[in-house]
Amino acid sequence: MPDTRSGPGRLLIAVYGLFAVAATARSGVQIATRFAEAPVAYLLSAFAAVVYVVATVTLAVGSRTSRRVAWVSCAVELVGVVVVGAVSYLVPSWFPQATVWSHFGSGYLFIPLVLPVLGLLWLRRTAATAV
């Protein structure tokens, strides 16, 4: 099984790690200080944070099981950013406070939209070259 954490994977995991740290810290502060303002948005932020942490760790580990979990995390992320992104445009009142996935991640340079795609492609690439 080729390494998921060498070459471009190294950079991918670094960006995932950055998002994991940022999303966890941000959602921790939101839930601790002003949860009542927008419980749905903040719970969603917390969920996104967990997904980023799982994706970071499983991509870094790269064993057979962990690759499978990483694939699911990336897929969940992609669905999340597309669905939440669409809903945040169609029914803005559902998300009074922005989440990392609102507006397809436009507040984060659209990285949340690009990241899961790159993650899935990287998993496929490293699997394809497996001996």
Next chain:
Amino acid sequence: MIDFLATALIVLALVCAAWALLLAVLDKPLTLDTKLTLGIAGAVVLLEFGLLVQAVIGVVKLIGLDRDIASATFVGYLIGPVVVLPLAGFWAIAERSRWGAAVLVVGCLSVPVMIVRLQQIWAGHA
């Protein structure tokens, strides 16, 4: 907040990011045995030291502050770069290809972002 230090740290972080980008483009792994790679290691260590100083000063100033700001977020952005930069550094050094330097580009670019957010929160518009 401490405008001079913050500005200096932003400039230093951008210099480090540009330097790391150069290494990545030139396909130089972070071997730490050439002038270019040792130089960036020194610059990143200096940046980390400056971020630590900023974190200490920031917490002290926050304690003595007589107006209301988003203090939890403020402390988060003080500690954030102090933690992220060394993590990025070690993650980068363990990679023996140009992608190690690319990791450092991202790590260094995250520093100015966090410092700008820090200044916004200090100014009161979180």
